[in-house]
Amino acid sequence: MNHAPARSPRVRPPVTVVDIDLARPGEFRLPGDGGPARPQGRARALVRLRGRPLGMVSAGDTSGPEGLWRALADTAHLELAGQLADHRAMDATGPSDPTVRHPTSRRAPVISVVVATRDRPEKLRHCLRSLLRSTYPAYEIIVVDNAPAHRTTEVLVRSEFPGRVHYVREPVAGLARAHNLGLGRARGSIVAFTDDDTLVDPGWLSALAGTFAHDPRIGCVTGLIVPAELETEAQTALELQGGFAKGYVPRTWSLSDPPPTDPLFPFTAGRFGSGANMAFRTAALRALGGFDTATGAGTPGRGGDDLLAFFEILIAGHTLAYQPGAIVWHCHRRTTDAVAAQAFGYGAGLGAYLAGALLRNPRRLPALLRRLPGGIRYAMTRSRARGADPEAGWSRRLALLEVRGMLYGPCGYLRGRLSGAGTGIR
Structure with a gap:
């Protein structure tokens, strides 16, 4: 490109x-x-x-x-x-609203927070400091150092956060691998994931726990992601494109109650949330085998590990909930090149996720094909609406990059699988 x-x-x-x-x-x-x-x-x-x-x-x-x-x-x-x-x-x-509940330590489930990182110690430092300001009474933090080039992250965690943050190292690159290692080490009945370039709200964990407690059928909760800074043209452009936000109204999805306005459900996993702000019942995610390691950042697939997990949670019969009260602040990428690469990565992740969903169970293909005509009409309507609004900052170049990424994604997923990547918790 x-x-x-x-x-x-x-x-x-x-x-x-x-x-x-x-x-x-x-x-x-x-x-x-x-x-x-x-x-x-x-x-x-x-x-x-x-x-x-x-x-x-x-x-x-x-x-x-x-x-x-x-x-x-x-x-x-x-x-x-x-x-x-x-x-x-x-x-x-x-x-x-579960976001206003304040569980006591006696009845609060332990939440294991997994933060995967790679050679970004300054960003990680800010992320960990925000996590340690949490108002939730029962949690642990696990930092997974993914294929680091040096020991800077390890030194940071062991010297600045001794006894408060657990450090583990995953030598093979790949976000899904890092998350699986964290999942395997988690002691909590809930496991939450965020990225090293985020700042979490003090009430984030309480909102996640309250949402899980609201309905035992919920297997996954995602939350609101808002910008932590808007200092460059690239950051502002990304936010005008819609950023990561999924709205301010709580929602749930399940196979037993499909949304009438989503013709591609449950294949439209990108609408459910993002990997920078997601949590699962630990037993449910482990039962799925964790994240597919042929997906995710650091692999040829570029992404899609979160989307595939959302999809599999729904297919397994769980409910997926979106809780805007679970807030994470994200540091958007600062340069135009980085935003362009991110657009391509979004598309690649979507393509990799769909390829993974179908290859893991080819019997899903007829269901996807039945939904495609309605889904294409829906996507075209949304694209026209965004393109007609100059305030949306819609960029044809970024849209084309995302489409190219979608076309590349299945190839990236197959490359990951052929190179020896697979599923499983470590």
């Missing part, structure tokens, strides 16, 4: 990402509860009401933080009026 030269210019004007709660006027927080903030100029805010996320809004004000907070609040009341009404109605009927 021929990409434009890598660049990471500053957005003009700069955009500061902050976290605000309409119930706490005038208060700004940094992503991942990194502390109080006093932003100036233009900002993009995750807006909450008593902890529940409603959406993201942008505003600018030159009169200082107080004026900026008022501008963001006014924009939120205008753009998020429906969500505000819904959440106020929920408050009137009682705290049924």
